[in-house]
Amino acid sequence: TPIDGLTEHLVTWNFDNPNESNTGPGDSGSALYLFDNGIPFYVALPNSTIDLTLGDALKEIEIEERAEIEVRTVIGLQGTMPPEAAPVLVVDHNTPVCNPAFDVTPARLVTGIITEHGVFEPTQLGAAIGAN
Numbered sequence: 001t002p003i004d005g006l007t008e009h010l011v012t013w014n015f016d017n018p019n020e021s022n023t024g025p026g027d028s029g030s031a032l033y034l035f036d037n038g039i040p041f042y043v044a045l046p047n048s049t050i051d052l053t054l055g056d057a058l059k060e061i062e063i064e065e066r067a068e069i070e071v072r073t074v075i076g077l078q079g080t081m082p083p084e085a086a087p088v089l090v091v092d093h094n095t096p097v098c099n100p101a102f103d104v105t106p107a108r109l110v111t112g113i114i115t116e117h118g119v120f121e122p123t124q125l126g127a128a129i130g131a132n
Helices: 028-036 125-130
Strands: 017-020 042-044 073-077 085-089 102-105 112-115 118-120
Touching: 028 102
Parallel strands: 042 112
Antiparallel strands: 017 102, 073 085, 112 118
């Protein structure tokens, strides 16, 4: 069964997938879990998000960092009466954190790409998209 519940914004010619991360890591963790358990991983997106000029997304795309405070805090309750929602620090401000805005799912974990022109395996994508 094809499984993919996250939004893709770009695919490179070799099938690497940068994935936006709205609430946590993008698809890489899901893809790795599925791969390790023998479950196919498909990505659905429009052709317009496929960039045949990029080679290796893992090397060519800079992963932007979101604000560290998003990782260091959660919304909790202040000790006021009545209690009010407020950010609560969960790690010290000196603790190193990483908060990527997206990740890149390596091509080796992707079974296929589903577009408006069909379903493509990694070896078919460049020729199929270049022809459309």
